[in-house]
Amino acid sequence: MPGSPTLFHRLFSLEGRAALITGASGGIGRALAVALAEAGAIVGLHGTNRSRLEETQQHVEEAGGQAVALPAELSDVDACRRLIAEAHAQLGRLDILVNCAGMNRRQPIAEVQPETFDTIVAVNLRSAYFLSQAAHPIMRAQGGGKILNIGSMNSHVGLGHLSVYGITKSALMQLTKTMAVEWARDNIQVNCLAPGFIMTPLTAGPLWGDPHKKAWLLARIPARRPGTPEDLVGAALLLVSDASAYITGHTLNVDGGFLAGGTWDADA
Numbered sequence: 001m002p003g004s005p006t007l008f009h010r011l012f013s014l015e016g017r018a019a020l021i022t023g024a025s026g027g028i029g030r031a032l033a034v035a036l037a038e039a040g041a042i043v044g045l046h047g048t049n050r051s052r053l054e055e056t057q058q059h060v061e062e063a064g065g066q067a068v069a070l071p072a073e074l075s076d077v078d079a080c081r082r083l084i085a086e087a088h089a090q091l092g093r094l095d096i097l098v099n100c101a102g103m104n105r106r107q108p109i110a111e112v113q114p115e116t117f118d119t120i121v122a123v124n125l126r127s128a129y130f131l132s133q134a135a136h137p138i139m140r141a142q143g144g145g146k147i148l149n150i151g152s153m154n155s156h157v158g159l160g161h162l163s164v165y166g167i168t169k170s171a172l173m174q175l176t177k178t179m180a181v182e183w184a185r186d187n188i189q190v191n192c193l194a195p196g197f198i199m200t201p202l203t204a205g206p207l208w209g210d211p212h213k214k215a216w217l218l219a220r221i222p223a224r225r226p227g228t229p230e231d232l233v234g235a236a237l238l239l240v241s242d243a244s245a246y247i248t249g250h251t252l253n254v255d256g257g258f259l260a261g262g263t264w265d266a267d268a
Contacts, residue, residue: 011243015040018091019240020084022074022131023101025052027200028150030059031229032098032236037065039237041096044087046070074101074127084134093142096240097135099128099172100150104165106206117164124168125175132179136188144187146240149176151194151251156259169194173251180249189248191239196255199226222263223256 005013019036023029025047037043037060045060045067047053053069060067068090072083088094103123105116132147139145153159154166155173172192179190197217199208208214208226218224235254238244253259 012237012241013040014096014237014241017041017095018044018087018093019096019098020044020046020070020087020091020094020135021098021100022046022083022127023150024056025049026100026102027202028195028198028229028232029098029100030056031233032100033067034059034063034065035233035237036096036098036240037067038063039241042066042068042091044068044070044091046072046074046083046087046101048073074123074131076122077126077130080127080130081134084131084138088138094135094138094145095142096146096148097131098148098150098236098240099131101127102150102168104162106161107163108161109163112164120164121168124165125171128172129175132190136183136186139188140183140186144189146244147179147188147190148236148239149173149190149192151176151192153194153196153253153255153258155192155194155251156253176251177249184248189239189244191244191247191249192251193232193235193239194251194253194255195232196227196253196258197221198232199228220262221256221258222260225256227254227256 014036019041021029021033024033024045033043033045033056045053045056050071053071057067057069070087073079128149149172151173152169154162154169158166176190176192232254235252
């Protein structure tokens with residue numbers, strides 16, 4: 001019918017919806033926050049650094065979107081529950097939760113201390129678990145919702161000096177499946193987005209700035225380039241919009257072909 005919404009709009013528009021993105025002050029979280037806002041959602045921006053959150057908020061507003069900064073630590077379960085309650089109160093509803101907050105400390109297993117182990121697990125895994133648990137009844141009462149967990153290539157493969165990080169990202173992929181199974185009848189779709197090796201301010205130096213690591217990566221990524229946070233936007237919009245109404249419990253890899261395999265032929 002003339003004037004009716006287009007197919008694209010019906011599938012991918014987030015107008016009238018509210019999203020909370022944790023880790024929104026980082027490179028990936030910021031790109032996802034801007035994208036969801038451009039698609040029509042009002043976004044709650046979580047992070048631990050207020051000034052960096054305000055930068056993200058400025059990016060969202062420059063793109064024509066609406067955002068609310070929600071700085072908080074996710075060090076304990078009560079903090080996670082307070083963040084969900086505050087996001088719900090500030091945004092008026094909660095349709096989308098993107099669990100993007102994460103941290104890492106590169107150490108061989110022999111050097112990892114219990115305090116390091118506990119800190120990484122608390123931020124990367126426990127916070128996603130209890131944030132989602134707190135969001136579930138809100139989404140159920142609204143008639144449904146979307147939860148998107150941000151995984152990693154370490155959800156699939158092991159890399160040296162990333163043992164604790166890898167544990168959390170693998171567990172996050174498994175948790176996605178269990179949440180999807182338990183909450184499917186509540187019309188809540190839960191999926192995992194696993195980025196490949198992405199160029200962000202945190203990886204530009206220690207990863208892509210190291211000639212040995214850069215050569216190792218480019219030899220194994222068929223696309224022969226690092227990913228960018230913007231490369232994740234299309235997949236994220238799919239998994240938080242009506243376009244994925246029948247997709248749940250899935251991990252979508254955005255990795256330039258890294259997991260697909262390689263070739264014996266080296267580039268000249």
